[in-house]
Amino acid sequence: MTTTTLSLAQLNAADEAGFVALLDGIYEHSPWVAAAAWPRRPYRTLAQLKRSLVQAVRDAGRERQLQLLRAHPELAGKAAVAGQLTAESTDEQARAGLGHCSPAEFGTLQRLNVGYNTRFGWPFILAVRGPRGTGLSRSEIISTFERRLDGSVEFEFAECLRNVHRIAELRLNERFGFVPEQGNQVWDWAEQLAVHSDPGYAEHGQLTVTYLTGAHRACAAQLCEWMRACGFDEVGIDAVGNVVGMYFGTAETETRGPRLLTGSHYDTVRNAGKYDGRLGILVPMACVASLRRAGRRLPFDLEVIGFAEEEGQRYKATFLGSGALVGAFDPAWLNQVDASGVTMHAAMQAAGLAIADVPELERQPEDYLGFVEVHIEQGPVLNELDLPLGVVTSINGGVRLVCEAIGTASHAGTTPMDRRRDAATAVAELALYVEQRAARDGDSVGTIGVWDVPGGSINVVPGRCRFSLDLRAPTDLQRDRLLDDVIAEADRIFERRGIVWQHETVMRAAAAPSDPAWQARWEAAVAALGLPVHRLPSGAGHDAMKLHERMPQAMLFVRGGNGGISHNPLETITNDDAQLCVDALAQLLDQLALVSSTRPTSEARHAAT
Template sequence: MASYMDEPDAGKRILGRCDELGRISEPGEGVTRLYLTPQHRTAAETLVRWMGEAGMDAHIDEVGNVVGRYHSQAGGGPYLITGSHMDSVINAGRYDGPLGVITSLDCVAALNARGKRLPFGIEVVAFGDEEGTRFRTTLAGSRAITGQYGDDLLNAKDDTGLTLRDALSAFGLDPARIPEAARDPNDVIGYVELHIEQGPVLQAKNLPVGVVTAISGQTRAMVQVKGSANHAGTVPMGMRKDPLLAASEIALAVERIASSHDNTVGTVGFIKAEPGLINVIPGSVSFSIDLRSQKDEVRKAAFAEVEKAVQEIASKRGVTATVEVILDLKSCPCAPDFVSRLQAAATSTGSEPILLPSGAGHDGMAMSQLSGIGMIFVRCKDGISHSPEESVTAGDVAAGASTLLHFIENFQGNR
């Protein structure tokens, strides 16, 4: 193919590039592309090249985000920011994050092919770290752009004990220059992101796209339970101080408490018992809690119940437990005018959008500190995400791309 735009179908163009980007991964099933790794570097350089082909000035910024700017008719900003993230969880699919990046890039490529510039600039960002898989951080890329990349991130460590600060240096970046990644709020007129739904609603409604009303708030915590390690064959059941059994009971309490509150979900997604031997009662167990709700007051009340249950269960079982909150994000409503404009864009391009919330977190939660935000969801098969089984169709992707491009071309430019 002589040119990317020689393929007339936007859905096919975008999926082709998602497939190409998906091959940049650690070996193994699915896609594993973590922050500040060689795979991150290769993907970032690929995106810089693609952005340049689409008429953008592109570079890798001070924290590893890829930034491409398609300037306004006057040659600069202010800028409407769009994009998504390029990092993944372990054994991920090809579309969570990259679909939004490539669709945004495609919209600019389409404008550039027509020689069209707008009264404002368009900035496409591929955020380097949204998932937080490597350092157990989250939204690091977008937090840098909003000026919130502090020591809490820089001092985070990966499983090898390497700090994020040192990983930035190894990647070829200077941690002292991170403030240069931050945007002037006066130079940003909005943020819009396209993303797979990561849920089953659009499929159930037989609709290709939806418009997001709000992103649920979330609390993440690490719990450490300590008991007494001992021989598995010699300690009677009634005399044990088993932290793993306490942790199991706490996990069931998380399920019970989350289920008792409307629009609230709770997950224990990580657990580690030590020393981790088949014939030894564990002495220590650490595990995660992820609690989310559309309403902050509900989430906070539910988490307070979880903390109470942790201590009650620990006391009953003769162990000790500590709870450390590692993330507390408020729910984030999308700007009402963005919601209405996205609805109009979808309708104008032949879709019948529904309004729905996002239970997953997104970079928009950080970007809302700069401007109003909006989100488009694209249907994904069976609502499966964070898995190699992620699947979208070219037709649905084309519908999402048409909605995003119509929104961009008709954006009014007011913050």
């Protein structure tokens, strides 16, 4: 295996044969990938080179892509046993411990290899060094193998190619002597923060952190500790539980101008992934740590907030953390009770929060340049495009309702079908309508994610059904038309079936188009890394949509692995993509610093917005 450190200057200066030779082994037995990337020189960044190689494969067509997959060896297969792997593959499988399989593990892998090849026609491909680059365990490899064996042909074909690119990325890093130090730090922080989880989930290895539980408060304390270690000048927890870190700029206190605000949330859904929300806190922390190490101050203050609540899991309220900053904390929420009967007021008191100070958290627009947020995409688009970063154009508006349908519980054997007042099937009919109606708009979405039959029994017609409605669309008008149609259809369905129903709106968030100037800054930051600029809307709600009510905002998305899945333990990113997030935010800060340092404060703010 090549050990000499390579440079972009060497690659750019090489003729085609030399270029291909320098990248030998990056793509397994496939020098044509490098040959296709050679005409695209010169390369300014390693990220640009990686993307060019990816594009070469994307442009190659199905048959050549299939040849590339078939060029890869099986995991712990016959070639590995016979010592016939390339040096790169030998090293990777060894790092994952595949040379030390127990007889049972080896037998399982052989069985899976045969089953996979029989079903798909190419070997199972997995970047066994994993998202951190340090190697997956044998149990992780086997469980991933078993899970993906049930995938569709088209998904597996694409997923194998994505893993080929990850393998190539790790090989390129070593060839260039590149270590994503800040990406590693962000990735490690996310792992360490995930140690804290609510009771009932922690025992099963599941991540759940809901508002002001013991795990939630432990996360806040951990973030505070890390922020101080990064070099923030002020760190604290505010009256709703937000973790607030301040890195001061160069101006004196009395002349300090508007500041830049960034951050995201640290609470989670139940049985969550490790990056939703939290990535947007950890990335700016890494940037501050870098600034502090360099002894550098920006010409503006940087405020990083870990919002205490965004998901609406413990109480029927969302955006508690960011909502407080825009004066949207509703005192009536304090009387809400959780599943254990604990009021929000009691939970806040137990956490030592100064509830009376919540109104003082409201931020004033004139004090801020804007708000930016880094977030995992929570969808498949970037993953399918093999793009690490995307620039958000708008956040969809959404509305959430909690509902209950009330019919009559009756004997499942003696109640004729035409005499039933079945609450659950009424909701099922509504669910089908929601699916059809949302699809009619093309870019609207509708979901019934909670479906509960209290005291349900196998031999009882459901008399009650509690359910949720989550409706989203890119404009408020489109969202409201969707809601009106769903409510009207629910009225018709339930009346026809003899069902009484009730509903309560627990969240209504306006659509939030990105500020053009701030979106352009993210675009310039992505382009500076040598990556294509891809623009996309956000179907998910984010803290940015609350801050949008008071100041200009724009978001950066990073792709998620495993098909882009989120709100799921399979949610994942790589250390290299985390590094690109840090680099992109650093680029944005540099852009803003250049504007701010060349203008008086008032002019700088005007230019920023």
